Amino acid sequence: MENIAGSKSALSWIVQLSALALVLLWLFPTVGLLVSSFRTSDQIASSGWWQSLFPTEQNLTLRTADPDDEGVQQLIDGVYTVSGNLFVVEGDADSAAESEATISIWGTSSRDIAAYQPGETADLGDGEQITVEVNGDYVWTSPTELSGRGQRAFVTATTPPEFTTENYxxxxxxxxxxxxxxxxxxxxxxxxxxxxxxxxxxxxxxxxxxxxxxxxxxxxxxxxxxxxxxxxxxxxxxxxxxxxxxxxxxxxxxxxxxxxxxxxxxxxxxxxxxxxxxxxxxxxxxxxxxxxxxxxxxxxxxxxxxxxxxxxxxxxxxxxxxxxxxxxxxxxxxxxxxxxxxxxxxxxxxxxxxxxxxxxxxxxxxxxxxxxxxxxxxxxxxxxxxxxxxxx
Known part of the structure; x- marks a missing residue:
């Protein structure tokens, strides 16, 4: 009965499954390399290529606008204020994905990046405060004039899938x-x-x-x-x-x-x-x-x-x-x-x-x-x- 015409032997199935396994072993790294070549460095660091079609959670280090730049710092009700969006640099979003990112937690120190929830206010000392919203909007205030570089913010954000040709x-x-x-x-x-x-x-x-x-x-x-x-x-x-x-x-x-x-x-x-x-x-x-x-x-x-x-x-x-x-x-x-x-x-x-x-x-x-x-x-x-x- 084992040699009836039209039936496949166990050896035939083993050969076919082995060939399929070899094809997959060759195909997966090649596809992974191709997908990774169209991803950004942040996405590669935060998730595998097989997750490229799904939203990913990333730990990002962002910075507010520099208060020394012209027109950035304003005096509102006697308080020096710098406002904007952490994902926007010089009027443009860092990437299309980051423009739609949502922040789950954030902090002002790399030692505690989960210190605050979106909407909460962080005390920076000497009367300085900063508030970060879920979409990245921030308000940085101080009783005295701000100077130097912008305030850093360590955020954990969920970003949608993104592909780019900038690598090529x-x-x-x-x-x-x-x-x-x-x-x-x-x-x-x-x-x-x-x-x-x-x-x-x-x-x-x-x-x-x-x-x-x-x-x-x-x-x-x-x-x-x-x-x-x-x-x-x-x-x-x-x-x-x-x-x-x-x-x-x-x-x-x-x-x-x-x-x-x-x-x-x-x-x-x-x-x-x-x-x-x-x-x-x-x-x-x-x-x-x-x-x-x-x-x-x-x-x-x-x-x-x-x-x-x-x-x-x-x-x-x-x-x-x-x-x-x-x-x-x-x-x-x-x-x-x-x-x-x-x-x-x-x-x-x-x-x-x-x-x-x-x-x-x-x-x-x-x-x-x-x-x-x-x-x-x-x-x-x-x-x-x-x-x-x-x-x-």
Whole structure:
């Protein structure tokens, strides 16, 4: 009864549920990064991205208008008065969400931010008093003329959902990070495109030779290629860097291209060779009978038929090199930042900008957008390339 047509086995359900779990594990962080890139720093600090569509409670540090500014301080009934709204700065609300915020509790000291309810009056000493309403309206009074900066107020407010494009404007259009991010973007392209094309070209020739050309030691070379697949990248970094420095190609793009090529070649040769072995032998033999050379067979027959495998490896190599940080740190040494790649630039943003998580989330999503476009544009070739040689 277990094998009745139309029924699914337990193993089939396990495979499908496992695939669904892997998709969700990949999807949730990506969606979270996208949502966070459109949120403000206060919202990111107060709630998770999954709460972005609901009102959130935030602890805010606000300040009244400066009494020294012209027209702010008024003498009313013998009392110097400063009034306004805590959420309004220079006539405009800090944000659309804050203009609709409601205050639940507030205080005048960071040690006791829940000292007062909206509408209550706080005694600041020497006759000074301040009253804060639920919508942020305040009245600050004193028997003597006020001076200095505005009075701080620590409020707990409920704000509606808010999304902004200012983060992308800061990263891509204006702000201190624009030039560095744009330069890092083109530097990453400079590293990634040659580091993807070079190993594909070399591996295609090598794979054809190992698949269809008879020569002494071919089996040994295939075994060496398989063995190199398990060599850890970290094991070869320092020896390879010393070699590059000795021959004069270290600290630059050329050394980085060669490093990525060396680390990517074993998988490329193995993948392409498995695919080419599975091609029909009759096509190659008929071409040889017609007088075609190996180079003509390779360029006219093998390469067009091997496009799925080539595209499959191109996806992997592009993703690896684009998201790489370790190889770029080791082989792309530049104290001036002229050759900094995006992954390294994001690390530097984390170190220099500290808690500006909205900028980091935006920069990170900009960084992953290109690999996402490449993956979805060429995903139809991925499975065909991965299954190369599995079915005769």
């Amino acid at each position: 404007e800061t990263v891509l259009i204006s702000g201190n990070t624009t030039d560095s991010m744009a330069k890092a973007f083109f530097n990453t392209l400079t590293v990634t495109i040659p580091a993807t094309i070079i190993p594909i070209v070399i591996a295609a020739f090598a794979a054809y030779a190992l698949a269809w050309m008879d020569f002494p030691g071919r089996a040994l070379l295939i075994a060496c290629v398989v063995g190199l697949l398990v060599v850890p990248l970290q094991l070869a970094l320092i020896p390879l860097l010393r070699l590059h420095l000795e021959i004069g190609i270290g600290k630059g793009y050329l050394g980085t291209w060669m490093a990525h090529t060396g680390f990517g070649l074993p998988l490329a040769i193995y993948l392409l060779r498995n695919y080419m072995v599975g091609l029909p032998r009759d096509i190659i033999e008929n071409a040889k009978v017609d007088g075609a050379t190996d180079f003509q067979i390779f360029t006219k027959i093998i390469l067009p038929l091997s496009f799925p495998a080539l595209a499959s490896f191109a996806i992997f190599q592009f993703l690896w090199t684009w998201n790489d940080l370790l190889v770029a740190k080791v082989f792309l040494i530049d104290a001036t930042g002229q050759t900094t790649v995006m992954t390294n630039q994001i690390v530097e943003l984390l170190g220099t900008r500290g808690g500006n998580w909205e900028i980091l989330a935006t920069a990170a999503f900009v960084s992953i957008s290109v690999p996402l476009v490449v993956f979805f544009a060429m995903q139809k070739y991925l499975v065909r390339g991965l299954l190369a040689g599995s079915v005769k």
